[in-house]
Amino acid sequence: MIMKRMLTALTGMGLVLSSAIAWATESADGIKDPVDSWEHLWTEVLIDLYIMGGIFGALAIYWLFKYQAKSPDAVGDAPKLTRAQAWSWALVPLFIFLADDLYLAAKGWTAWNVYRTVPENAMEVKVTGNMWYWEFEYEDGTTSGFDVDSKEGDGLVVPVGTPVVLRMTSNDVLHSFGLAKYRVKEDLMPGRITYIWFLPKEEAESYVTCVEFCGVNHSRMFAPVKAIPSEKFEEWLVKRAKEEAEE
Amino acid sequence: MSAHPEKFKLSEWIFTTDHKRIGIMYLIGSIAAFCVAGLMAILIRIEQSSLGPTLASDAITAGDQYNQWLYFHGAAMILGFLIPGLTGFAANYFLPLMIGARDVAFPRINALSVWLFLSGIFVALLGFVIPDAPDIMWTGYPPYSLLTGGNTAFYVFTVHLLGFASILGAVNFLVTVIYMRAPGMGWNQLSMFVWSTVTAFVIQLVFVPVLAAAVTMLLFDKYLGTHFFDPSAGGDVLLYQNLFWFYSHPAVYVILLPALGILYEIVATFSKNPIFNYKAAVYGGMWGVVLISGEVWVHHLYVSGMPNWIRIGQMISTLLISLPVGLLAVSLFGTLYRGAITFELPMKYAISCLFLFLVGGLTGIPLALTALTLHLSETSFVHAHFHYIMGIFAAFSVFAGVYYWFPKMTGKMYDEKLGTIGFWLNFIGVNLTFIPLFKIGVEGMPRRYWNYEMFPQFEIWHMVALFGALFILSGMSLTIFNWVYSAWKGEISIDNPWRSKSLEWTHTVNPPGPGNFLKDVEVSSDWTPYDYGK
Numbered sequence: 001m002i003m004k005r006m007l008t009a010l011t012g013m014g015l016v017l018s019s020a021i022a023w024a025t026e027s028a029d030g031i032k033d034p035v036d037s038w039e040h041l042w043t044e045v046l047i048d049l050y051i052m053g054g055i056f057g058a059l060a061i062y063w064l065f066k067y068q069a070k071s072p073d074a075v076g077d078a079p080k081l082t083r084a085q086a087w088s089w090a091l092v093p094l095f096i097f098l099a100d101d102l103y104l105a106a107k108g109w110t111a112w113n114v115y116r117t118v119p120e121n122a123m124e125v126k127v128t129g130n131m132w133y134w135e136f137e138y139e140d141g142t143t144s145g146f147d148v149d150s151k152e153g154d155g156l157v158v159p160v161g162t163p164v165v166l167r168m169t170s171n172d173v174l175h176s177f178g179l180a181k182y183r184v185k186e187d188l189m190p191g192r193i194t195y196i197w198f199l200p201k202e203e204a205e206s207y208v209t210c211v212e213f214c215g216v217n218h219s220r221m222f223a224p225v226k227a228i229p230s231e232k233f234e235e236w237l238v239k240r241a242k243e244e245a246e247e
Numbered sequence: 248m249s250a251h252p253e254k255f256k257l258s259e260w261i262f263t264t265d266h267k268r269i270g271i272m273y274l275i276g277s278i279a280a281f282c283v284a285g286l287m288a289i290l291i292r293i294e295q296s297s298l299g300p301t302l303a304s305d306a307i308t309a310g311d312q313y314n315q316w317l318y319f320h321g322a323a324m325i326l327g328f329l330i331p332g333l334t335g336f337a338a339n340y341f342l343p344l345m346i347g348a349r350d351v352a353f354p355r356i357n358a359l360s361v362w363l364f365l366s367g368i369f370v371a372l373l374g375f376v377i378p379d380a381p382d383i384m385w386t387g388y389p390p391y392s393l394l395t396g397g398n399t400a401f402y403v404f405t406v407h408l409l410g411f412a413s414i415l416g417a418v419n420f421l422v423t424v425i426y427m428r429a430p431g432m433g434w435n436q437l438s439m440f441v442w443s444t445v446t447a448f449v450i451q452l453v454f455v456p457v458l459a460a461a462v463t464m465l466l467f468d469k470y471l472g473t474h475f476f477d478p479s480a481g482g483d484v485l486l487y488q489n490l491f492w493f494y495s496h497p498a499v500y501v502i503l504l505p506a507l508g509i510l511y512e513i514v515a516t517f518s519k520n521p522i523f524n525y526k527a528a529v530y531g532g533m534w535g536v537v538l539i540s541g542e543v544w545v546h547h548l549y550v551s552g553m554p555n556w557i558r559i560g561q562m563i564s565t566l567l568i569s570l571p572v573g574l575l576a577v578s579l580f581g582t583l584y585r586g587a588i589t590f591e592l593p594m595k596y597a598i599s600c601l602f603l604f605l606v607g608g609l610t611g612i613p614l615a616l617t618a619l620t621l622h623l624s625e626t627s628f629v630h631a632h633f634h635y636i637m638g639i640f641a642a643f644s645v646f647a648g649v650y651y652w653f654p655k656m657t658g659k660m661y662d663e664k665l666g667t668i669g670f671w672l673n674f675i676g677v678n679l680t681f682i683p684l685f686k687i688g689v690e691g692m693p694r695r696y697w698n699y700e701m702f703p704q705f706e707i708w709h710m711v712a713l714f715g716a717l718f719i720l721s722g723m724s725l726t727i728f729n730w731v732y733s734a735w736k737g738e739i740s741i742d743n744p745w746r747s748k749s750l751e752w753t754h755t756v757n758p759p760g761p762g763n764f765l766k767d768v769e770v771s772s773d774w775t776p777y778d779y780g781k
Contacts, residue, residue, distance in 0.1 A: 038622055045619065049609045056580055056605055063583040064598065067518070073746075074587035075779040076520030089581075090527035090574060097573040101566040104616060108562055111618035116555050173391040174484065176550060176625060180691025183622040187551045189485070190390065191478020194552040196621070207701040211625035211693045213384050215391055216310040219696035 031119045031163060033199045037111040038183040044107060048100065115184075118197045122163040125156065129168070129175030129188040132217035134208065142241045146223035154240070155224035156208060158200050159233035165197040176212035179225060187212050200227030264354035265761060269361045270340030271656065273331055274649070276365050278727070280327030281642070283372065285723065287320035292680070292716040294697045295709045306698065313697040314382040315397075319374060321385030322402065324638065326409050327368050330498065332645045333505040334413065334451065335364060338420055338444045341652065344751035344759065345438045345776065347429025347768030352422040360415040367408030374401050384695070386495075387462065389476040389487050393469045403466045410459045417448035417455075429750070429768040438749055438776045439515075439522055439529070443508025446533040447501045450540055458494035461487055488551055492544035499637055500540045504533060506644035507575055510597050513651050514579060516747045517594035518586025521777040528578035535571025543568060549620040558617045565615040572608060579604075591745070592666045596647035599674050600640055607636025610685065628688025631681040639677045646673075646726060653730070654744050658757040659737030662729050669725035676718025683708035683715075749776040 067076075081089065126137040136144045136156045146153035158164045168177055170188040178185045182198035210221035228236065260268060291313065294301045300309035339361075343351055351357050374380050382397040392399045424437075424445050465487065467473040474480035476487050515522055522528060545553055545561035580601065588594070610632040613619045623629060653661045684692075687705045699705055743752045751759075754768055 034618075034621075038618065041616065041618055042613065045613045045616065049612060053605050053609050056576065057602070060580055060583065060598075060601055063580075063586075064588060067583065067586045067588050069519070069587035069589045074519065076518050076586035078520040078523065078582075078585050081524060086524055086527060089524045089577065090531055093573055093577045094531070094570055097569050098567075101563075101569055104612065105563050105566055108616035108618050109559055111616075112555075112559065112562075115618055115621055173394060174388055178625060178691075178693060180622065180626075185550045185621050185624055189478075189552060191484065192552055209693050209696075209701060213314075213386075213388070213391065213695050215395065216307060216314065216382075218314075219310070219693070219698040220306060222701050 031199060032114045033201065034111075034115045034197075035183050035199070037114040041107055041111045045104065048104065052100075115196075118165045118195065119163040119199075122165040122197055123159070124165050124167060125158075127156075127166045127168040127177060127188065129170040129172075129177070129210070129214075131172050131215055132210070132221040134177075134210075134221070134223045138237060140237070140241065142237055142244060144240060148217075148220045148222065153223070154236070155226065157226045157228060157233060157236055157240075159230035160200050160203055160227050161230060163197055163199045165195055168194050168196075173214050174212045175210045175214050175221070177208055178211035179206065179208045181206035181225070185211060203227055203229065262358075264350075264358045266339050266343050266351050266354065266357060267656075267759060267763075269357050270336050270338075272361050273335030273339055273364065276361075276368050277328045277332035277336060277645075280323045280368050280371070281332070282723075282727070284320045284323035284328060285720070287316040287323075289716055289720055290316050291320060291697075292709075292713045295699075296706075296713040297710075298698075298700055298703055298706050300697070309697055311382065314384075314695075315374075315380045317695055318381050318384055318397075318402075319371070322381075322405065323368075323371055325385055325498070325502075326405065327371060329502045329637065329641050330413065331364050331409070333502050333509075333641060334416060334444065334447055335361070336645070337440065337505065337509060337648050337652070338416070338448075340656065341751050342420060342441055342444055343423065343427070344755055344763055345441050345749060346424060346427065346432060347750050347754070347764070347770065348423060348427040349762050349764065351419050352427060353419050356415050356419055360412040360419070363408050363412035363415070367405050367412065370401060370408060371405045374398070377401070386491060387465060388491075389465060389468065389484055392465060393476065399469050400466060403462045406462045407459060410455045413451050414455050417452040420444060420448050421452070429770055431770045431772060431774070433772070435526065435529075436770065436775050437529075438508075439511035439525075440505070440508035442529050442533055443504040443511070446537050447504045449537055450497045450501050450504075454494040454497045454541065457490055458498075461490035461494070464490075485548070485551060485553070488548055489544070492547040493541070496544040496547060497540040499633075500536050502637055502641045504536060506600075506641040507579065509644045509648040509651075510600050511579060511582070512747075512749065513593045513597040513647055514582050515777045516651075516745050516749075517591065517597070518583050518588050519746070519779040520582050520584070520586040521775065521779070523578045523581030523584065524574075525578070527574050532571045532575035532578065535574065536568070539564060539568050539571065546615060546617075546620075549617050550624045562615060562617045566612070568615075569612070576604070576608070592661070592663055592670065593647045593651035593745075595667065595670050596643050596650065599670075600643050600647065603635055603640040603643060603677075607632060607634075607640050611636065622691075623688065625694050626688040627684040627692040627694060630694045631684035631688060634677075634681050634684075639681070643673070649730065651745070652751075653733070654740035655751060655755075655757055655759075657734040657737070658740060659733055660740040660744070661733040661737060665725055665729045669722045669729060672718050672722030672725065674722075676715045676720075676722055679715030679718060680712045681715070683711045747776075748778050 124139055128135040133145060144154050146155040168188045170190050174187055174189050176185060176187045184196045184198050186194045186196045204227045206225050207222050208225050210218055294313055300306060303309035377398060379396055379398045381402045382395060383392040383399060387402050464475040468475050474482040476482045476484050511522060542564045543561055545557055546565045549558055614623060614632060650661060687708050692702060692705050740757055742757060754764055
């Protein structure tokens with residue numbers, strides 16, 4: 001009876017919790033932020049890992065202590081498995097691992113769909129990888145970049161609150177757009193266009209780093225990524241267009 | 248009782264077709280590759296230990312030499328140490344002994360493959376003296392490998408030589424196991440190590456030709472003007488990545504399976520137990536890995552711009568790898584249950600391998616999930632993950648194997664005290680090096696970066712990793728010194744110091760002479776190599 005009540009309570013709590021998470025990961029205009037999906041999935045996977053690692057690790061440590069040889073000529077006393085036991089020791093673990101796999105696959109697929117579904121109101125930026133610098137081109141044709149040696153240039157500037165989709169290609173070798181702050185990454189290559197999107201929710205400055213090996217300056221191929229309020233972004237875009245006209 | 252009373256003669260080793268000597272040559276060659284590649288790792292760790300260029304005065308030199316170290320470290324460790332160390336050394340020396348055979352099926356082909364292997368190591372080492380050393384990572388991705396001034400041909404020829412060695416070895420050992428088992432020895436009486444070698448060589452035989460094709464196309468593109476990987480002429484850069492990982496992911500299991508095989512032998516021997524659920528581990532575990540190994544390569548291309556649907560499909564197949572590997576884990580851990588466990592040096596390494604296997608295996612699960620890899624891919628997290636499972640786990644199992652079979656190969660006993668100090672230095676060192684890399688990887692530290700000025704907060708952890716690397720350097724120096732010194736001046740070992748029931752211990756002398764067995768081996772239908780009886 002008590003068990004049953006506890007189970008009901010647990011199920012209820014689970015339902016409340018999952019809907020709370022679903023609510024929290026959805027912003028006011030219904031856009032799901034990949035960062036939230038990532039963090040949520042990561043936490044679940046970590047719990048999964050600690051449980052599985054804990055079971056195997058604890059058993060191994062316990063057995064290593066308990067079954068130390070009592071005498072120099074001692075031999076093991078392992079039970080001989082019957083046919084049914086042998087099958088069970090194969091099928092039961094298989095079933096547990098399979099259940100865990102499918103659970104994770106379903107969770108992973110859900111998060112994946114968030115990552116790969118670009119919101120309709122997304123602002124598009126064209127990203128081109130070069131040995132060894134990034135080029136960003138906005139919808140109105142304005143471009144921006146960053147020089148690693150002189151540290152000049154604004155890098156990628158985006159308005160807070162607007163989803164940003166990057167359409168990416170490369171002029172020479174493979175590069176990869178790695179933006180750790182927004183938990184996104186995708187390769188750039190000559191001859192194909194790839195995409196990723198992210199949602200800057202607050203003012204922040206971070207870095208995009210090239211994360212596909214591209215030669216001598218691979219680890220110096222980075223640029224700032226600045227999320228600024230949208231009014232300021234409009235001002236910056238105008239200013240940048242003017243600068244470019246003068247160059 | 249020594250079977251090789253004659254003095255050392257170099258010509259006997261050069262022209263030998265004896266599988267035991269060939270095994271020793273594989274061991275020496277692969278440990279040599281390990282040492283050079285290990286020194287590269289130390290240089291890499293020193294370079295990363297501080298923010299700016301550490302071992303160079305300017306960024307260009309720093310970048311150039313760092314990339315060359317990375318290339319050599321990766322290529323030599325995987326192609327020169329791990330694969331030949333795990334399929335060449337122990338398979339050559341012990342597989343024929345374990346099945347009661349007097350040699351392999353084709354001894355001369357065996358000699359050819361070890362010389363191809365040694366030539367491959369030689370060509371790889373030549374990379375140090377040529378002016379245009381390769382700098383293309385061990386993956387050699389185009390278009391960079393086509394555009395670079397570095398010598399991509401050296402990379403291609405190294406792969407060719409080692410690949411041919413491996414294919415010849417695969418044919419040889421599969422035929423040996425099929426036709427040369429001792430009379431009476433059925434498939435369910437084979438040692439786990441024999442099964443692991445058979446399954447690993449099946450993978451080699453099926454997949455190595457694909458790698459050979461991929462690098463050959465690279466060679467043609469670079470030097471003969473073809474355009475397989477050049478999009479401006481109708482080629483495709485992703486083609487190479489697909490072909491490369493179609494082999495190179497299964498290659499991970501070519502390393503994993505024999506490593507597990509060695510561990511099974513050691514865990515069973517030092518627990519004095521039969522293998523827990525043998526048939527499930529062999530037919531479900533090892534053959535299950537073979538079955539799935541060819542359907543998961545896209546997880547190396549999760550952020551390469553592959554179509555969405557195949558990333559989902561291979562996310563599922565990648566997760567399913569946990570089924571056979573889980574069976575192997577249950578069986579390996581279960582072998583400890585109700586054993587009579589002793590903790591000699593090989594067992595210390597084996598137990599540490601169980602830990603490394605758990606850490607390395609479980610950290611693979613987040614990397615199987617496409618969504619998580621959009622952040623984790625190409626970070627130190629990946630770097631630490633594959634070092635745990637493919638690097639350290641496999642390397643420790645080779646070291647465990649060398650210690651375990653040391654009395655068999657040399658007739659002498661290693662120094663337990665020196666070996667134990669080396670073991671603890673190694674074990675502490677690897678964790679000190681790679682646990683920080685997990686941490687900073689999750690926080691966004693990219694792989695293959697000597698310059699991380701955009702993430703200055705990671706400097707302290709790189710310093711910790713350098714300390715770990717220095718622990719490993721001292722531990723490995725002691726370990727290798729122990730092997731060399733003990734082989735030369737160690738105490739004479741008793742015949743079967745571990746009281747193993749496997750044929751290589753019960754039916755041969757230390758070390759076995761030509762022809763291995765004093766009289767032909769025959770086993771009864773209820774014999775197993777793990778029959779400790781009770």
